[in-house]
Amino acid sequence: MSHDDNKMHAPGTFVLALIFLLWFIVIYFVQWFALWDNWPIG
Amino acid sequence: MKDYSHQFRTCETTGLKIHLPAQKLIWVNAVSAVVFLLVGAVMAILIALTRWPAVHLLPQHLFYRFITAHGMNMLVFWIVFFEMAGLIFGASAVLKTRFPAIKFAWFNWILMIIGALLVNYAIFVQGVDVMFTAYPPLKGTPLYYLGIILFAVGALFYSFQFFFAVGIAKKEGWHQGTLPLFTFGMLVAAIIAVFTLLEGAVTFVPTFLWSVGIIPESWMLDSTALYRMHFWAFGHSAQQINLAAMVAIWYLLGTLTVGAKPVNQKLSRIAFLLYIIAINLGSIHHLLVDPGLTSTYKIVNTTYLAFAAVIGSLIHAISIPAAIETAQRKKGLTNGLFEWLTKGPWSDPGWSGMIISFVIFGFIGGVTGILMSTEQLNVLHHNNLRVPGHFHATVVGGTALAFMAVAYYIIPLVLQRKLISKTLAKIQPYIFGLGILMVIMGMTFAGLMGVPRRHWNIELPGIFGGADAMLAIMGVGAIIAFIGLLIFIGIAVLSVFFGEKIPSKMEVHNPPFPVKEGVSDRKTATT
Amino acid sequence: MSIETPKNWWKPLNKEERIWLYIVGVWAVILTIMMPYGHTRDHNISNETWKTTTKAYTAVSKAFIKKYKIGEDERGVPIVDARNIPEGKRGADIFLIATRAWQFKPHFILKKDKKYRIHMSSDFYEHGFSLQPMNLNYQILPNRDFVVTMTPKQSGKFMIVCNEYCGPGHHNMFTTLEVKE
Ligand code: HEM
Ligand SMILES: [Cu+2]
Ligand SMILES: [Cu+2]
Numbered sequence: 001m002s003h004d005d006n007k008m009h010a011p012g013t014f015v016l017a018l019i020f021l022l023w024f025i026v027i028y029f030v031q032w033f034a035l036w037d038n039w040p041i042g
Numbered sequence: 043m044k045d046y047s048h049q050f051r052t053c054e055t056t057g058l059k060i061h062l063p064a065q066k067l068i069w070v071n072a073v074s075a076v077v078f079l080l081v082g083a084v085m086a087i088l089i090a091l092t093r094w095p096a097v098h099l100l101p102q103h104l105f106y107r108f109i110t111a112h113g114m115n116m117l118v119f120w121i122v123f124f125e126m127a128g129l130i131f132g133a134s135a136v137l138k139t140r141f142p143a144i145k146f147a148w149f150n151w152i153l154m155i156i157g158a159l160l161v162n163y164a165i166f167v168q169g170v171d172v173m174f175t176a177y178p179p180l181k182g183t184p185l186y187y188l189g190i191i192l193f194a195v196g197a198l199f200y201s202f203q204f205f206f207a208v209g210i211a212k213k214e215g216w217h218q219g220t221l222p223l224f225t226f227g228m229l230v231a232a233i234i235a236v237f238t239l240l241e242g243a244v245t246f247v248p249t250f251l252w253s254v255g256i257i258p259e260s261w262m263l264d265s266t267a268l269y270r271m272h273f274w275a276f277g278h279s280a281q282q283i284n285l286a287a288m289v290a291i292w293y294l295l296g297t298l299t300v301g302a303k304p305v306n307q308k309l310s311r312i313a314f315l316l317y318i319i320a321i322n323l324g325s326i327h328h329l330l331v332d333p334g335l336t337s338t339y340k341i342v343n344t345t346y347l348a349f350a351a352v353i354g355s356l357i358h359a360i361s362i363p364a365a366i367e368t369a370q371r372k373k374g375l376t377n378g379l380f381e382w383l384t385k386g387p388w389s390d391p392g393w394s395g396m397i398i399s400f401v402i403f404g405f406i407g408g409v410t411g412i413l414m415s416t417e418q419l420n421v422l423h424h425n426n427l428r429v430p431g432h433f434h435a436t437v438v439g440g441t442a443l444a445f446m447a448v449a450y451y452i453i454p455l456v457l458q459r460k461l462i463s464k465t466l467a468k469i470q471p472y473i474f475g476l477g478i479l480m481v482i483m484g485m486t487f488a489g490l491m492g493v494p495r496r497h498w499n500i501e502l503p504g505i506f507g508g509a510d511a512m513l514a515i516m517g518v519g520a521i522i523a524f525i526g527l528l529i530f531i532g533i534a535v536l537s538v539f540f541g542e543k544i545p546s547k548m549e550v551h552n553p554p555f556p557v558k559e560g561v562s563d564r565k566t567a568t569t
Numbered sequence: 570m571s572i573e574t575p576k577n578w579w580k581p582l583n584k585e586e587r588i589w590l591y592i593v594g595v596w597a598v599i600l601t602i603m604m605p606y607g608h609t610r611d612h613n614i615s616n617e618t619w620k621t622t623t624k625a626y627t628a629v630s631k632a633f634i635k636k637y638k639i640g641e642d643e644r645g646v647p648i649v650d651a652r653n654i655p656e657g658k659r660g661a662d663i664f665l666i667a668t669r670a671w672q673f674k675p676h677f678i679l680k681k682d683k684k685y686r687i688h689m690s691s692d693f694y695e696h697g698f699s700l701q702p703m704n705l706n707y708q709i710l711p712n713r714d715f716v717v718t719m720t721p722k723q724s725g726k727f728m729i730v731c732n733e734y735c736g737p738g739h740h741n742m743f744t745t746l747e748v749k750e
Contacts, residue, residue, distance in 0.1 A: 008305040008583040009371055010364035012379040017360050017589060021596065024409050031419050032603070038703055040611035041421065042718040056572065103737060136572045173734050177695045179711070180736060220578060223571040263623065266695055266710045293571035304571060307578035309586055332708045333618035333715035340614075341604045349597040356593045360586070412600065418607040421614055424706040425697045425732040492701040494732030496739070503728050503743040505701050 046140045050551035053135070053455050056298075059551045060456065064134035064141035068127045069457055069538070070151055072449070075123035076534045078158060079442075079527065082116035085109075087524040090481070094517030095501060095510050102498045106171040109496055111162065113174035117280075117437065118193070119158045124445050125231065125287050126154070126200050131456060132228035132290070133207035138551070139216030141207050150196040150203070157193030160185050173496065175277070178249060178262040178269055187250035191243070198239040201232040215553035223304055223311070227290025230314045231283045238283060241276035245269065267334050271326075278325035281437065282351070286317050288403070288441040289358050291448045293365070295396040298451050299387060300373075302365040310361050316354030324351060327415030331424045337417060344415050352412065359404055395447025395471035402475065403440030406482060407432060428489030431482050439478045446530050447471060453534065459541030466529050474526025480519025488512040614707075619714040626690045626714060630666040634675050642676045646744055652680040660684035660718050665729070667696035667709050671738030673729055677746045681724045687717045696742065697733030706732060721748040 050059045085108045091099040100108065134141040141147065164170045164186035172180040176187075208229065211217040221229065249269075251257045262269070293310070296302035304310045326343035329335060370382030387393045410432040414423040423429060450467055453459055461467050488509040493500055500506040582590070607613060621629075637649040654661040663685055666674050669692050679685060689698050689709050696709040698717075707717055721727075731742030 008364050008368055008585055010305075010367040010585065012382060013360060013363040013367045014585050014589070015379055016363060020359065020404060021592065023405060024412070025596075027409055028413060028416075028600075031413050031416075031422065032607070035418055035422060035612050036610060038422075038612065038705065039722050040718075040720045041705060042611060042613055042615060058572065102740065106734070106737065106739070171737070175734075177733075179693055180695075180734075217574065219574045219576065222574055225572075263693070264712050267713065290571075297571045302571075303573075306580060306582060306586060307575050308580055309582060311578075329708075331614055331706060333710055333713040336616050337608065337613065344604075349600055352600075353593055353597055356596075357590070360589050364585070416600070417604045418613055421705055421707070424708065426699065426704065426706060490704070492699065492704040492730075494697070494699060494730060496734040497732070498740040500740075502740055503701070503730050505728050505730075 047550045047552050048548070049140065050549050051546040052549045052551075054547060055455055058135045058455075059138040059549065060135045061140045062546075063144045064130055065456060065458075067130050067141065067144070067147050067151070068452070071123050071127035071130065072452065072457070073535075073538060074151070074155060074158075075120050075127065075445075076531055078115045078119035078123065080531050081162070082112055082120055083524055083527040083531070085112035085115065086527075087520055090517055090520030090524075092498065094513050094520075096514060097517060098499070103169075103171065105498045106173075106496070107165060107169060110171050110173050111165045114161055114165065115158075116442075117174060118190075119161075121284055121437070121441065121445075122193070122197055123154065123158075125283065126151075126197065127452075128287055128291070129200055129204045129228055129232060131452070132225040133204045133211070135456065136222050136225045137208070137211045137217040139207070139211035139214075139553075141203075142210045143203060143206065147200070147203060150199040153196030153199070154193050157189045157191070157196060160189030160192065162189075164189060175273060176249065177273070178252065178266060179259060181253060182249075184250060184253045187246050187253055190246050191250060194239045194242040194246070197235065201235040201239070204228070204232045218554070220307075223307060224290050224294045226311060227286055227293065227314055230318055231286035231290065233318055234279055234282050234286060238276055238279035241272055241279065245272045245276050267332060270329055270332060274325040274328040278328060281433075282317055284437055284441045285355070286314065288399075288444045289314070289355075289362075291444050292358070292362050292396060292400060295392050295444070295448055295451075296362060296366050296369070298448075299390055299393040299396065300366055300369050302362075302369040304365050305361060305368055309357055313354040313357035313361070316350050316357075320350035320354070324415065327420070330415070330417055330420035340417050344417060352408075355408060359408075362400070389468045391450045391467045391471050392447050394468075394475075395443050395450070398471055398475035399440050399443035399447065402435050402443070402479065402482070406486075407435030407437075407440050410435065410486070423489070425495055426489040427485045427493045427495050430495050431485030431489055434478060434485065435482045439475065439482060443471065443474060443478070446474070449530075449534055453537050453541070454544060457538055458544040458546065459537045460544060461533060462537045462541050463533060467533055470526055470529045470533070473529065474523055477519045477521070477523025477526050481516050481523055482519075484512045484514070484516025484519055488516065615715065615717045617716040619716070621690060621712060621714040623690075623692045623711050626666065627692050629688075630664045630674065633664040638675070639678075642745065646672065647675040648678065649675040650678045651685070652678060652683070652749065656683055660686040660720075662686045662688060664688045665690075665698070665744075667691040667694070667698075667731065667735070667742065669693040671731075671735065671742050673731065673742055673744035676744050679721050679746065679748050681721055681748050681750050684718060684720045687719055688714050689717065690714045694735040695733050696731045696735050699730045699732040700746065701728045701730055703727065708733065724748045724750050 049062050091097045092105045168183045170182040170186045172182045367382045375382045491509040493509045634647050638647045639650045640648045651663045691709050691711045698707040727746040
């Protein structure tokens with residue numbers, strides 16, 4: 001087993017992951033604001 | 043000890059040693075899966091065209107009956123039969139070992155087939171239209187519940203057999219050391235399956251007894267909340283089986299398509315373990331707007347307990363593409379950030395299916411799932427079309443597509459038949475992906491406008507006019523996705539029966555380091 | 570390879586992996602905190618449920634409708650004017666029933682900005698309470714009186730639609746909720 005087997009070289013993946021996270025965060029908070037805009041419920 | 047040494051052939055592409063009796067089992071489970079996929083697909087197009095208001099195809103009783111049939115045949119029979127094939131493959135070929143108790147395995151398959159046929163008989167002949175959730179006091183016929191129980195028992199036995207097979211591989215020395223990652227993922231799926239199917243028994247044995255008149259209706263009426271909890275402990279956990287199996291298949295496809303190696307097996311395995319310890323409690327996210335539960339209970343179940351599993355998924359979300367990217371860069375695709383992706387083998391349905399399934403699952407299915415399982419946000423989602431929008435992204439665009447993608451490899455490598463049409467296979471993931479994406483989008487946006495799920499005619503309340511365009515997108519997408527499914531089914535079935543045979547390379551195969559006395563002197567030879 | 574038996578796989582994480590784990594960890598903490606934080610606002614899911622029976626709840630609902638009924642709408646559903654029901658400290662109690670014959674009763678007239686405690690239950694099947702177009706959705710169970718507090722913020726005509734499949738008459742289940750100044 002060569003020594004660099006474990007080495008990861010994936011800058012593209014990392015960027016994609018960050019894009020994904022950004023998308024996730026935006027959608028998530030949009031939902032909260034939609035809820036807080038709605039009628040008060042309890 | 044019995045001599046199994048002549049029951050093996052070698053796969054020339056992967057070097058896997060395939061136990062021939064296990065291969066037959068994989069064949070029968072995979073073919074069963076595809077047959078039920080066909081039934082589910084016909085139901086899908088019919089109900090989707092009914093929900094498209096401009097078409098409004100079916101009369102009401104058939105609509106509800108066919109949703110029931112669609113849910114059962116797709117979510118349960120297609121997916122689970124395919125997973126059984128995956129379990130057998132993971133416990134035999136990948137470990138280069140024999141699959142023990144072949145007769146018992148056939149018995150389990152028969153149980154499952156009888157179960158599936160009974161359920162379909164109950165739906166189509168007896169007219170059961172209770173939906174796969176079957177919330178009492180909606181009542182199915184005894185055969186309906188019996189069918190589900192038989193099917194679940196067969197699947198439970200298969201899970202036990204998986205553990206047994208792994209044990210035999212170790213004990214007889216076929217396999218030594220750490221389990222390969224794919225098999226490890228399937229092991230996780232099988233462990234979750236045990237819990238899930240036991241919960242299935244807790245749910246469906248009482249309902250069966252009620253349907254034959256042993257348990258009185260008043261009990262069921264008082265236990266609706268309890269039923270919902272147990273049903274979802276079963277129904278949601280079942281989705282975690284699918285999740286674990288799908289992720290294992292993504293890793294497998296990464297290897298088969300571009301030779302990807304998981305960059306850090308420690309991390310990937312920990313991520314799988316998080317699925318086991320965390321997810322079952324997350325089932326409570328189905329009950330977030332139910333009467334009778336406190337906020338504390340809901341938050342505890344849907345936050346840190348479920349988020350441990352979310353972390354697991356987010357780990358896979360980086361380690362799978364990272365493995366692929368690393369492998370591609372080693373081949374010299376190093377330009378820019380994304381050459382490894384853009385220059386991927388896009389005409390290989392295994393690759394395109396994997397990528398599309400990964401994107402639909404992650405970007406849509408995963409995200410919408412977290413939204414809905416947030417305590418307060420659930421009130422904006424519960425039971426409207428956003429829910430089917432979400433799970434068609436997870437279990438259809440994600441799991442079902444990943445299964446189809448891997449089938450393009452299973453058919454030649456394991457079932458030894460050439461695909462009858464490479465050209466159609468090439469375009470199939472794109473067609474299906476596009477169609478199901480439109481279905482998902484149509485459902486999600488119609489749901490945002492409040493359109494309920496499982497509803498025959500939304501014109502009646504007179505307030506959903508604005509959603510017609512969305513439902514039309516869903517309808518057109520359904521036609522495209524249906525065509526995609528038919529292409530897949532056609533290729534799979536015709537290849538398996540009429541495809542050109544790929545000859546076996548037979549090999550005398552023995553445990554490399556037999557533990558038992560008396561077998562160690564046998565030689566491994568290629569014929 | 571995912572189908573190879575790995576050797577020495579317990580290895581330290583790569584840098585990118587470690588960074589991603591930190592990010593993911595922080596995000597999971599935020600997701601977790603948002604739910605308790607949400608409880609500081611007026612948009613939460615009710616915790617109030619009473620045990621009841623289908624018979625008892627049907628009687629309560631009948632009495633309620635009888636007391637406040639002002640007529641019937643064009644679908645024959647009794648109209649209840651709930652504008653003058655005393656609000657008290659916790660809100661004015663009103664009662665919605667989902668019946669076995671696939672009807673919601675009654676048709677409500679509510680007052681804008683007044684706080685209501687909507688009781689909901691069923692006399693047999695499970696149903697869904699889906700207020701449109703506000704898109705607020707709850708589960709209705711038999712033998713459980715679920716009490717949801719709501720303060721209408723706009724006047725106009727709204728619909729309560731059943732969104733839990735409840736049998737062949739499911740799509741016929743809806744009733745009107747009018748909000749007036
Ligand atoms: C051509 C592909 C497909 C189309 C067009 C399609 C369409 C639909 C439609 C229109 C509904 C009814 C939504 C509603 O009114 O509530 C539905 C429900 C459902 N679908 Fe699919 N579907 C497809 C494939 C699948 C697959 C492959 C699976 C599972 C692996 C699946 C699982 C389900 C489930 C579980 C339900 C819910 C049934 C229920 O509410 O009881 N679908 N689908
Ligand atoms: Cu209803
Ligand atoms: Cu209903």
